[in-house]
Amino acid sequence: MLVGVPKEIKNHEYRVGLTPSAVREFIEHGHQVLVETNAGAAIGFSDEQYVAAGADIADSASKVFADAEMIVKVKEPQPNECKMLREGQTLYTYLHLAPDPTQTELLVESGATCIAYETVTDNKGTLPLLAPMSEVAGRMSVQAGAHFLEKAHGGSGTLLGGVPGVAPGKVLIIGGGVVGLNAAKMAIGMGADVTILDRSLPRLQFLDDIFAGRVKTVYSTVDAIDYYASKADLVVGAVLIPGAAAPKLLTADHIANMKEGSVVVDVAIDQGGCFETSKATTHQDPVYIVDGVVHYCVANMPGGVARTSTMALNNATLPFGLALANKGPVQAMRDDPHLLNGLNVHKGKVTYKAVVDALGKQLNLDYVAPLDALSL
Structure with a gap:
């Protein structure tokens, strides 16, 4: 051939x-x-x-x-x-x-x-050709989020890891799959206060075990998203329905209630995005602001590395x-x-x-x- x-x-x-x-x-x-x-x-x-x-x-x-x-x-x-x-x-x-x-x-x-x-697919029920880019995008999401939290880039001026005497930034990860797992690894490595929302109890148990209590695992409900999004410095959207349009889990009202200068990173943007306010951006012009919240929605995020x-x-x-x-x-x-x-x-x-x-x-x-x- x-x-x-x-x-x-x-x-x-x-x-x-x-x-x-x-x-x-x-x-x-x-x-x-x-x-x-x-x-x-x-x-x-x-x-x-x-x-x-x-x-x-x-x-x-x-x-x-x-x-x-x-x-x-x-x-x-x-x-x-x-x-x-x-x-x-x-x-x-x-x-x-x-x-x-x-x-x-x-x-x-x-x-x-x-x-x-x-x-x-594979015989484990996973997506083997999506997984490597999900690993990259998950790790990059926190790297990008930390960058745009800097005041010079439109953020609140929050350091995710904090310093002695100053609390670390709060990271909310919506979705505990491959993207969410890798985002959590990076956020924990930076010293952030990390919460993961997911609707699979077995997955939350798995995440709790491998991170040994270093992340908060919370069952995803409307109330949970309301509460944790309003307190987050960085929200990573990491949900996936294979081949389908992503569900809009973070609404315009959630965005309006977030802290000024917080950052949202929509890793699901290739599938239409999981935030109601998401629109695809590029590495050349990666962010825009809605209601004071910095949106990073680069559609080919792994292309950055x-x-x-x-x-x-x-x-x-x-x-x-x-x-x-x-x-x-x-x-x-x-x-x-x-x-x-x-x-x-x-x-x-x-x-x-x-x-x-x-x-x-x-x-x-x-x-x-x-x-x-x-x-x-």
Whole structure:
């Protein structure tokens, strides 16, 4: 199979779909790899390294899209990229379709087979291709929050760790999954006063055990969000419904009742955001203020540490990518129900129910089960 790796074009997105090491794995399995020139240059992966790994270099994205049978990316394709996709071609990347009607419509029109990293599952019931970026985003959320709490950046001037004689800042983490766990690690490391809200008692028990009492674990209710958000210096939104639009758990009223100069970081912004006042921002212009509260809602947060993120992502995506190339996408998905769960669009049909639930009426979409779509 000819595998194509275009350069990412989203604002301040420096990650790349395949590292030179991953390219070599595809070459060793008998495949060809075509990489757009300078696709990984910004994070230290030169064209020469890709050539040494066995790849060919293309002078443009249009060449990659025209020639490749499978496109491997990081972020969702932008509209001009969607228009270069075609029937019979496979797209393997993050998609986050539920809050994105434009992308969904364009991918349906393309006829391509579109596999979303964020909905591939494993036998533990987790999302293995989302997990590494959730780990990065969770850790970055507190790092970013601490930065924007500084007075010069619009915050209240609160140091999360405090100092002897001065109480530490209060961090509220809504959601105790992978993002929440990693956010808590960073916040505890900074010396903050940390509270985690979640609706799973087993998860709260797990978090209580591993943090050995260093965090407060609270069952998530409307009252709990009301109370803890009003006292927080930093709120991290870390909730996820796989493939679906995120629920709005922090309302505009909550924001209005928060302390002046507090910071909210919405890690769920790729899925539409879990704060009512959230709107996607970029690394170039990452924050805005509503009712005195600083909002950090960067949609590709792990792109800020692009080299670390790329290597972590490739470690997770490579085995599934090789299966798609080795067997062909249809057979690979028939053989692996977890990879099949990653199928979101195939030959003009939407195959992920949460996307149809979110956009079906707006775009006149009907849900088609993945195996039924593969039989078309």
